[in-house]
Amino acid sequence: xxxxxxxxxxxxxxxxxxxxxxxxxxxxxxxxxxxxxxxxxxxxxxxxxxxxxxxxxxxxxxxxxxxxxxxxxxxxxxxxxxxxxxxxxxxxxxxxxxxxxxxxxxxxxxxxxxxxxxxxxxxxxxxxxxxxxxxxxxxxxxxxxxxxxxxxxxxxxxxxxxxxxxxxxxxxxxxxxxxxxxxxxxxxxxxxxxxxxxxxxxxxxxxxxxxxxxxxxxxxxxxxxxxxxxxxxxxxxxxxxxx
Numbered sequence: 001x002x003x004x005x006x007x008x009x010x011x012x013x014x015x016x017x018x019x020x021x022x023x024x025x026x027x028x029x030x031x032x033x034x035x036x037x038x039x040x041x042x043x044x045x046x047x048x049x050x051x052x053x054x055x056x057x058x059x060x061x062x063x064x065x066x067x068x069x070x071x072x073x074x075x076x077x078x079x080x081x082x083x084x085x086x087x088x089x090x091x092x093x094x095x096x097x098x099x100x101x102x103x104x105x106x107x108x109x110x111x112x113x114x115x116x117x118x119x120x121x122x123x124x125x126x127x128x129x130x131x132x133x134x135x136x137x138x139x140x141x142x143x144x145x146x147x148x149x150x151x152x153x154x155x156x157x158x159x160x161x162x163x164x165x166x167x168x169x170x171x172x173x174x175x176x177x178x179x180x181x182x183x184x185x186x187x188x189x190x191x192x193x194x195x196x197x198x199x200x201x202x203x204x205x206x207x208x209x210x211x212x213x214x215x216x217x218x219x220x221x222x223x224x225x226x227x228x229x230x231x232x233x234x235x236x237x238x239x240x241x242x243x
Contacts, residue, residue: 034082
């Protein structure tokens with residue numbers, strides 16, 4: 001087992017970089033934190049484990065001492081950005097395909113997420129898994145799906161939902177379905193068999209004039225949280241398929 005106490009150690013700096021998008025893109029690894037998420041993963045491990053990170057007093061979970069790294073309490077707390085005070089697994093990121101939305105037609109309703117907030121992104125991935133979304137396409141504006149906050153908010157869905165990378169939001173076809181504050185009330189909308197459902201951030205909205213816009217009618221409030229609105233839309237779509 002490797003023991004590290006210096007903040008200048010290259011292994012420490014590499015793992016610390018996984019708390020930010022740049023490091024995630026460079027290293028191809030991510031941090032899995034939280035006792036419940038780790039227990040769930042270890043029941044059916046489907047991604048290679050690069051390291052198990054602990055600090056003094058923590059018992060090993062993977063039992064592979066060659067992959068264990070023990071950090072001093074101070075360094076461990078820097079890696080434990082979610083404040084779990086529990087072992088951390090360093091996993092290889094699952095492959096994420098790149099899609100050309102101009103030449104590849106969607107199969108089913110594929111959800112497009114330009115969401116920059118990792119907490120919202122993670123929660124949306126959880127809803128996408130719950131309602132059987134066949135693919136989630138992350139635009140260039142989206143947060144990295146394996147940021148610690150995103151993985152936590154997804155309750156592990158980030159590890160299971162089929163993910164793809166797409167272009168910037170403005171490059172998606174005009175006939176995509178945009179979930180917006182204005183548009184056809186969702187109860188009056190006839191869902192196509194296939195299409196891109198674009199879920200935008202609450203503030204910016206859409207600068208591109210997508211031809212199909214749907215909205216969630218509300219009373220007293222102007223708009224819903226993006227996760228709530230998208231979940232309602234996905235639930236109605238799923239209910240319509242079952243009826």
